[in-house]
Every structure is written in C-alpha cells, then in structure tokens.
Amino acid sequence: MNNIKERQVGGDTYPARSDLAGRMGEELAAQYLIRKGYRIVGQNVRSGPAEIDLIAIDGDILCFVEVKSRKRNDQGDPEEYVDFRKQKRLVLGATCFHARDRYNHLRVRFDVISVLEENGKMIIAHLENAFEVDP
Numbered sequence: 001m002n003n004i005k006e007r008q009v010g011g012d013t014y015p016a017r018s019d020l021a022g023r024m025g026e027e028l029a030a031q032y033l034i035r036k037g038y039r040i041v042g043q044n045v046r047s048g049p050a051e052i053d054l055i056a057i058d059g060d061i062l063c064f065v066e067v068k069s070r071k072r073n074d075q076g077d078p079e080e081y082v083d084f085r086k087q088k089r090l091v092l093g094a095t096c097f098h099a100r101d102r103y104n105h106l107r108v109r110f111d112v113i114s115v116l117e118e119n120g121k122m123i124i125a126h127l128e129n130a131f132e133v134d135p
Contacts, residue, residue, distance in 0.1 A: 053066055062103050068081050
C-alpha cells in the first residue's frame with residue numbers, strides 16, 4: 001500500500017506538496033550524511049511499527065535518522081515534532097532492524113535532521129544522539 005497522498009492535475013498524478021517536500025528533505029539529508037562520510041543502508045524502511053526515514057552507518061554506529069522538513073519555522077523548529085510517541089515508535093522499529101544478523105554488532109544511535117527552507121536556501125541541522133533510549 002502506498003502512503004503517498006496524491007492530487008489529480010490534468011490527467012497526471014503527482015505527489016502532494018507535503019510529500020514532495022518531505023521526500024526532498026530526506027534526499028537532502030541523505031546527501032548531507034554521505035558528504036559527512038556516513039554510509040546509507042536504508043531509506044524509508046518499514047520496520048516493526050515504524051517507517052524509518054534514513055538508516056546510516058557512522059563508523060561502528062548504526063544511526064536511525066528521523067528527518068523533519070519545513071518551509072517555515074513559525075510553528076517551531078522541525079526537530080521539535082519528534083515527540084515521545086514518535087521516539088517510542090522509532091525505538092521499536094530500530095530494535096526490529098538492529099536484530100538482523102548483519103547489523104547487530106553495531107552500537108545504535110538516534111539522530112534527527114531538520115531541513116528548513118529559509119530565504120530560498122535549505123538549512124540543515126543535524127542533532128546526533130537526539131534522544132536516549134532507556135535500558
């Protein structure tokens with residue numbers, strides 16, 4: 001099942017603006033991480049109860065990255081939208097993904113990347129270890 005909201009325009013189907021902006025933000029975030037030396041191992045991965053925006057390896061750390069994109073920050077910074085419920089869902093999804101033999105030797109970290117359009121420029125903020133997981 002495809003979760004992309006669509007709108008009909010002249011017989012062709014296009015992703016809704018919010019989905020397009022979200023996907024563009026995720027792509028910019030992935031490019032940013034690659035430039036920093038991370039290796040992307042998953043994008044929009046459905047794992048357990050969560051869809052994880054990006055999964056990347058930084059050295060010996062498996063990073064689960066939530067990407068938040070906004071055109072304006074008048075309703076708060078994008079990273080503020082990663083609330084406790086979202087964190088809990090990400091942790092459950094990450095637990096399912098991390099259990100795979102291929103990745104279970106790596107430590108885990110949760111990052112948030114915000115992509116904000118400001119005066120025609122894209123501003124990327126990367127919060128490493130954005131939240132802790134209770135043991």
